[in-house]
Amino acid sequence: MTAGIRHDDLRRRNRGLVIAAVRRAGLPSRTEIASTTGLSHSTISAISADLINEGILAEAKAGELASARRGRPQVGLSLNADAATVIVAVLSLNELSAATINYAGGLVAEESRTLATATISRDDLISELVAMLCRLTSGMEGSARPLRIVLAIQGITDADARVMLWSPITPHRDIPFAEILERKLGIPTAVENDCNMMAVALRWRDPARYRADFIAILLSHGIGMGLVLKGNLFTGTRSSGGEFGHVIHRPEGALCRCGRRGCIEAYAGDYAIWRNAHGKSEFSTPEDGVRPEDMKELAERARASDGPEREAYRKAGNAIGYGIGSLFALIDPAPIAFVGAGAAAFDLLEPAIRAAVAETAGGQHSDAIAFDTIPDELPLIRQGCAMRALTYVDQEIFSDGYPASPLLHADIA
Amino acid sequence: MTAGIRHDDLRRRNRGLVIAAVRRAGLPSRTEIASTTGLSHSTISAISADLINEGILAEAKAGELASARRGRPQVGLSLNADAATVIVAVLSLNELSAATINYAGGLVAEESRTLATATISRDDLISELVAMLCRLTSGMEGSARPLRIVLAIQGITDADARVMLWSPITPHRDIPFAEILERKLGIPTAVENDCNMMAVALRWRDPARYRADFIAILLSHGIGMGLVLKGNLFTGTRSSGGEFGHVIHRPEGALCRCGRRGCIEAYAGDYAIWRNAHGKSEFSTPEDGVRPEDMKELAERARASDGPEREAYRKAGNAIGYGIGSLFALIDPAPIAFVGAGAAAFDLLEPAIRAAVAETAGGQHSDAIAFDTIPDELPLIRQGCAMRALTYVDQEIFSDGYPASPLLHADIA
DNA sequence: AAGACTTTTTTCGAGCCTCGAAAAAATAGT
């Protein structure tokens, strides 16, 4: 049962609304905030005064907002970059990277290193991560301590974003990263699926295109998906969900890395395309060592002539297209962004994808099916993590009357 | 952007909360409502006094609440059955039925008739419906006028629940039932998918089992689905969505009623089972005239010996099972209720369903997969419509300070 | 049977919050 609304919740929610409006708009005036939130000018005035006093927002210098209009000039409100910091970390195949981000979303520091994720021991994996984050946060104590960590992983997390349940990059399972990092660093942590973070980032990058309903599909060694429906990130009931790569394309079909058969990934993952292009059986054990260079070369050959390579891409497109079509039967069509190295070969996939979608329930609204490609996934994932962490701070910490950094504003005391 | 919370929204939302608590609990005391909503006793006292004055709630007679405890006895609050009425209508193959329901959910009047939905003209279909609802509402004027109509149809509606976009029971498309009924009867109307209403009803019938996440699957001539995720009815971005029957089971597979190939329905719909059992080609035109008696007989023969009939049910179960498995890859497992005549043959389907699910991503959590069967769908659909209509009245009308029936309480004037 | 005890419900004043209207502030045009 939904909880009742207390009187003090009201202020909290409206504070959150004002912060969100500033984060979204960049440098909005109070009047602009009033109109986007629907709250009265007086309320916005009161709330923004509080937020400025607390060091969460800051007023822009006069003239920063091009006006040239008559009347009292608007004063833009911005996020105070020094109000807080957050940490983002991305754990992917053979690579671990992390960064400190300030409250305005700017990069403060970063670090990354290669890591043999497939063979490293469980303890070493954990301690490498802990060590990197300790280095990043060293010297940040007291009010300078980061307020949130978001760790993105390839694979499945639990619905509460606390445990990595399974990942293709390591044999180790059920690693409670959130608990570990909270204990070691004392900073609240969320563990998120990388594709979900991609979807979050798309929404911030291009809100016009990626608004209420859209899909991000990661094409790489495996196939991942992040799905936003009615403005909310779609997650499973127990896990991060959205395992599009393991929707069944052909029952009893090709052997998948997950051990099952006929998954979309078993036709469209890098290893599957490679396997098909090299004339190996669909039932042969998935090859782990397919490198990005191999795929680039494969794509070149597929473009050069209509041989087994092109056929392999066709099969991949067919699997993806039928999968999308089935998804559209459930959720109706929505724009799709293909992300990752595989998106660089999208020209080879697209005809087969479109042909397959046309054979499905999604085909009837083919006008609404827009594709977009973004070959480089890491920046997207990072940005998604950063926004995830920052909106957490916005809504869960700064929306209460939290004294952001009292020392910065000692003059008001 | 989410709208700001006004001060007067607060009362409205808390009124809605109190009404919802009473509808859910049956005869709760004020103290009980306070604890389920988290609001204070004083607030509940004030709100319920208002609601009683407005004739929306009523106090139970003393002693109706078994207490036997010490202390001042609790006074149960109930919905005032006379506070309002709503209309539910269900349009299904060859049958149209409608009923008037009072505010407490009790049946006031009902009517149903057979109708050759497959051949009737568009205008006749509309006027039959309008006529029936006019008869039901005749004499109910002024404050006795029903406050809401919910019409359930087999097929696809738009996301705003105003238009029947497509239905298997009639060749006519895009009938704006909501607009038509609102104009003819002057009562706000919603057009809903029948399976979605089944899901709504399950939640009211057995909240322990069907709580936050579950699936209702209708097995009849076609295959429908109603899905509740995180406590919300799942709908598509443009339509009622959840067209589980048209998820692709086998690309380029059996011919479906929808004209496409390989849909789950083309294996598991009545016509598909019938077609397979009679040794017809999977690509032969779907038979429209398969009657429930035919299916009953088919099931008998399938139970009697392991012939083509049993094989047909196996194929159906295989399609459903793979479909469920793929769905579980996206949303994680959830309890499933199989509804409709096809559920009466669930014993024939279940082994193949379970075997197929085990081959998919859903298989890993096989412990969480609970099946339930409900052969009679019409009462479920009706109940879902009724609850849908009543909660609309609760939240959209009675949550504002709406004078429910001033005449009933003239004494307070 | 009267008083003690217990639990539910109502009453009442305090404290917030939002809102609208009016005032103040700050600039461009004339």
Next chain:
DNA sequence: ACTATTTTTTCGAGGCTCGAAAAAAGTCTT
């Protein structure tokens, strides 16, 4: 310098929820 215009702040009114205390309505005990 003065007017027009637009933004922002101020101020009082009205509502809402809350906690504490009081009132109500029984059961239990002696």
